[in-house]
Amino acid sequence: MTHSKGPILALFYCQNTPESSEKERQALEEKYGKSLRLFPIPCSGRLDLLHFLRALEEFADAAYLITCPEGACRYFEGNRRAKKRVERTRLIIESIGLEKDRVGLVVRSREDRRPLAELAEEVVDLTSKLGPSSVHKKAA
Amino acid sequence: MITAEQKPIDEIREMIAPYKKLLVLGCGSCVAECAAGGEKETGALASILRMANKMEERDVLIEEKTLDRQCVRDFVIELDDIIGQYDAVVSLGCGAGVQAVADMFPEIPIIPALDTEFLGETREQGLWVENCLGCGDCMLYFFGGVCPLARCSKQLLNGPCGGSMDGKCEVNPDVPCAWQVIIDRLSSFGALERLEWVYPPKDWNKKQGKGPRKIIREDQQK
Secondary structure, eight states: OOOOSSOOEEEEEETTSTTOSHHHHHHHHHHHGGGEEEEEESOGGGOOHHHHHHHHHHTOSEEEEEEOOTTOOTTSSHHHHHHHHHHHHHHHHHHTTOOGGGEEEEEOOTTOOOOHHHHHHHHHHHHHTTOSOTTSTTTO | OEEEEEOOHHHHHHHHTTOSEEEEEEESSHHHHTTSSSHHHHHHHHHHHHHHHHHTTOOOEEEEEEESOTTOHHHHGGGTTTGGGOSEEEEOSOHHHHHHHHHHOTTSOEEEOEEEEEEEEEEETTEEEEEEOOOSSOOTTTTTTOOHHHHSTTOOSSOOOSOOBTTBOSSOTTSBOHHHHHHHHHHHTTOGGGGTSOOOOOOTHHHHBTBSOOOOOGGGOO
């Protein structure tokens, strides 16, 4: 896959995130172009560390996950599992010298009804400070 | 099942350092069940090794494959057509799997990516516990289905030792006292008299007395 000039964010998100329908996803992809790749998932508990690693290996400079609020998972404990997997992934990438903040989690409170667009912007701002990943430096 | 854990990445990287073409080889049986060496873990290890190499600008081919079982030659033979493409194999099989592959392909270095741990039970998701030593002379009948050799920290055959507190082992309070469990179990089906029997020291001859063990079943052979 061709690597774009700026940092690329792989953003996985629980489909229960407010205002995260296909229409909103398309609008975000139009806004950010190749620098944002969105992956809607039915439950954040579906996500495995392999998903983060593949994204980081193949195209992304950072891979983040937006879960539904703790205690509000439709499948009871999906977001709690996701949190542990994110932690494990951070440790693994750190073991090869990659900054652990290239993988992260956004957990909202129950009261936080911010839409996907707003949350995505927050993560894009956060991860753009990290710059390009050293995994892709040769391709950049 | 056989349980295992992945070795630290640094240790694996040190072992693979001399090689330029690697096959990361998973196993879809026991080590998949204990989330150490199945298809997902194989993919993750291959991914992280490829990333590490990219970061250091090392040109190394790392591919991945998962066999149904690494410890059964009928499955290992699947490698016959492809193994020649690699300098070495990184195996996420248990010790038996690693050795089966090594035995079948003596010219290819096999690097173990896992530390094989014990014969275990999946107690709950993400929790595996040791409860069998594979001694070759099962005594579970006498102990109500609880093995004191595997589960008592002191391996007492004539317990309890008297040191447990609130049903927990005095050696490790995180561990239930095996003898408390044995007594509870025997009581629950009215067989507590077995506690009165005296058990002689374990005869380890069946486990380690004659070197590596094997089982031969002629009725199962071709």
